[in-house]
Amino acid sequence: MNPQPTSSAPDTDTSSGGSVVLAWLFVGIPLAWGVSQTFIKALALFK
Amino acid sequence: MADNSPSLLDRRRTIAGPGYNRWLVPPAALAIHLAIGQAYAFSVFKKPMGALISGNVDKPDALDWTPGQLAVIFSIAIVLLGLSAAVFGKWLERVGPRKAMMASALCFGGGFLIASLGVHLHNIWLVYFGYGFVGGCGLGIGYISPVSTLIKWFPDRPGVATGMAIMGFGGGAMIGSPLAVALMAHFKESAPMGVAPTFIVMGLVYLAFMMFGVFTIRVPAEGWKPAGYVPSTQSNALITTANVDADQAIKTPQFWLLWVMLCMNVTAGIGVLETASPLIQETFSDASMGPGRGVTAAVAAGFVGLLSLFNLLGRFFWSSASDKLGRKPTYLIYFGLGIALYALVPTLAARASLTLFVMVCCVILSMYGGGFATIPAYLRDLFGTMQVGAIHGRLLTAWSTAGVLGPLLVNYLHDSQKAKGLTGAAAYQTVFYTMASLLVIGLIANLLVTAVNERYHFKGTITAASAGH
Known part of the structure; x- marks a missing residue:
């Protein structure tokens, strides 16, 4: 969802869907790695 | 000729332009919280740091740092988290999230670097100052820096927005713990227990990671509302339309x-x-x-x-x-x-x-x-x-x-x-x-x-x- 145009726009910055996906991957990949490491450790509980 | 253009960290440079997608703000916030959430994985350093002299976690030397001395590091950090968040909160509102995130990144990353020197010199006070005091300030400023911005970008679902960011703080420990273990194993031959170089690498990696948040964050322009958003007209005494300083x-x-x-x-x-x-x-x-x-x-x-x-x-x-x-x-x-x-x-x-x-x-x-x-x-x-x-x-x-x-x-x-x-x-x-x-x-x-x-x-x-x- 994009902001509506306003009268004060000091920087012209556009962001495509691709940049949003890349941004989420940037933080999502390390988070997924950390979660997977924790999940593997937690599996010991169910063995 | 004097250059009157605002600096890169200035609030005016962070006001979103017309094409900015608000879904870029949560990853920017996550970049900060995933980094500073490492604090809750600090216990992974306790045993290695308690055996820097002896080199054996099961048989510490009399000169090695005790578990009690090491517990103080986290305590200082968590106290400074609260104090710095309280002290710098109004400053953050004034200067905007980008400058605050930058300060947080420098403190958190810098804290690791100072602490690495403390480990290298086996000076616990330097570790207290680095990771505890300086790093703790980074924790506090970083923790609050994206919160109000997220709430302003997501007036229609503030709980979802802040939940995403603060979830990152929980996830930070999950990344920080295995990362520290892997780095200490990698550096164990080059330094006692591999702790000092691990601190250096983590400090630099977190500093770089947080920069993504620093330069991605934007604040909404004045009067901005999500397209199609109509504030609820239902009367709810616990949701104010006023503001309190x-x-x-x-x-x-x-x-x-x-x-x-x-x-x-x-x-x-x-x-x-x-x-x-x-x-x-x-x-x-x-x-x-x-x-x-x-x-x-x-x-x-x-x-x-x-x-x-x-x-x-x-x-x-x-x-x-x-x-x-x-x-x-x-x-x-x-x-x-x-x-x-x-x-x-x-x-x-x-x-x-x-x-x-x-x-x-x-x-x-x-x-x-x-x-x-x-x-x-x-x-x-x-x-x-x-x-x-x-x-x-x-x-x-x-x-x-x-x-x-x-x-x-x-x-x-x-x-x-x-x-x-x-x-x-x-x-x-x-x-x-x-x-x-x-x-x-x-x-x-x-x-x-x-x-x-x-x-x-x-x-x-x-x-x-x-x-x-």
């Missing part, structure tokens, strides 16, 4: 009621986190479960990992749910259900009901995380968006208080029961009943929350800086 907010009973709620919820959660590993091992031992069927240290570590996962998931789930349920009812669930579950834990432990025991602890930890993540939206409801970041910062002193007093209380209660000769689950009964009674205090505080009196409302003109636009 941070200095006024701390004079209201509502602020202190929320302070008590956060403090009680965190202290109770720490009760489980502190005792999780020994409790499950001592309660579900070979003696109670049968030979070879007791919970081992590795399984207990898995249990702690599972609790961390629920702590993380609860931050997002409960905070998002609070957008639908309302903040006060959500905290009624945390405290009401929490009281019942905390009181149930000793019974489940005594009956050796391992599956139920694990499930109950997971729900408890989800609500512990939820308590952290829902509080910014509760503050917004009561005090408005104008200085919600600064008010949140002041409220985090409750976390510092609980972070220091919680473990002391839990360990004191447990040790006193052991001194009476109680063992296994019986030694933990008092801990859990005490935690349940703390939640009763939190429940009462939540029930007492009403709308903020109009005399505290901000009457002046909201400027761009005070509004955080």
Whole structure:
């Protein structure tokens, strides 16, 4: 969802869907790695 | 000719242009919270740092740092988290999130670098100053820096937005712990226990990672609203359309009621986190479960990992749910259900009901995380968006208080029961009943929350800086 145009726009910055996906991957990949490491450790509980 | 263009960190340079997608803000916030969340994985350094002289974690030298000395590092960091959030909250509202995030990144990354020198020189005071003091300031400023910005970008779902960011703080430990273990193993030949170079690498990696957040964050332009967003016209006394200045907010009973709620919820959660590993091992031992069927240290570590996962998931789930349920009812669930579950834990432990025991602890930890993540939206409801970041910062002193007093209380209660000769689950009964009674205090505080009196409302003109636009 994009902001509506306003009268004060000091920087012209556009962001495509691709940049949003890349941004989420940037933080999502390390988070997924950390979660997977924790999940593997937690599996010991169910063995 | 003088250059009057604002610097890259200036608030004016962070006002979003027409094409900016607000879904870039949560990853920017996550970049900060995933980094500073490493603090909760600091315990991974305790054993190696306690064997820098001897080189053997099982046989420390007399000159090695003691567990007590090392515990102080985290305590300083958590106290500084609350203090710096409280002190720099209004500054953050004035200068904007980018400059605050930059300050946080420099402090957090720099803290690691100073601490590495302390480890290299085997000077504990330098480690206290680096990771504890400087790094702790980075924690506090970083924790609050994206919160008010997120609330302003997502007026339609503030719980979802802050839940996403604060979930990152829970996830930070999950990244920081295995990363530190891998780095220490890599550097163990080049430095005592590999700690000093690990600190250097982590400091630089976190600094770089946080830069993504620094340069991605934007604040919405003044008057911006999500397309199609219509503020609810339904009357709800606990959701204000007014604003309260941070200095006024701390004079209201509502602020202190929320302070008590956060403090009680965190202290109770720490009760489980502190005792999780020994409790499950001592309660579900070979003696109670049968030979070879007791919970081992590795399984207990898995249990702690599972609790961390629920702590993380609860931050997002409960905070998002609070957008639908309302903040006060959500905290009624945390405290009401929490009281019942905390009181149930000793019974489940005594009956050796391992599956139920694990499930109950997971729900408890989800609500512990939820308590952290829902509080910014509760503050917004009561005090408005104008200085919600600064008010949140002041409220985090409750976390510092609980972070220091919680473990002391839990360990004191447990040790006193052991001194009476109680063992296994019986030694933990008092801990859990005490935690349940703390939640009763939190429940009462939540029930007492009403709308903020109009005399505290901000009457002046909201400027761009005070509004955080």
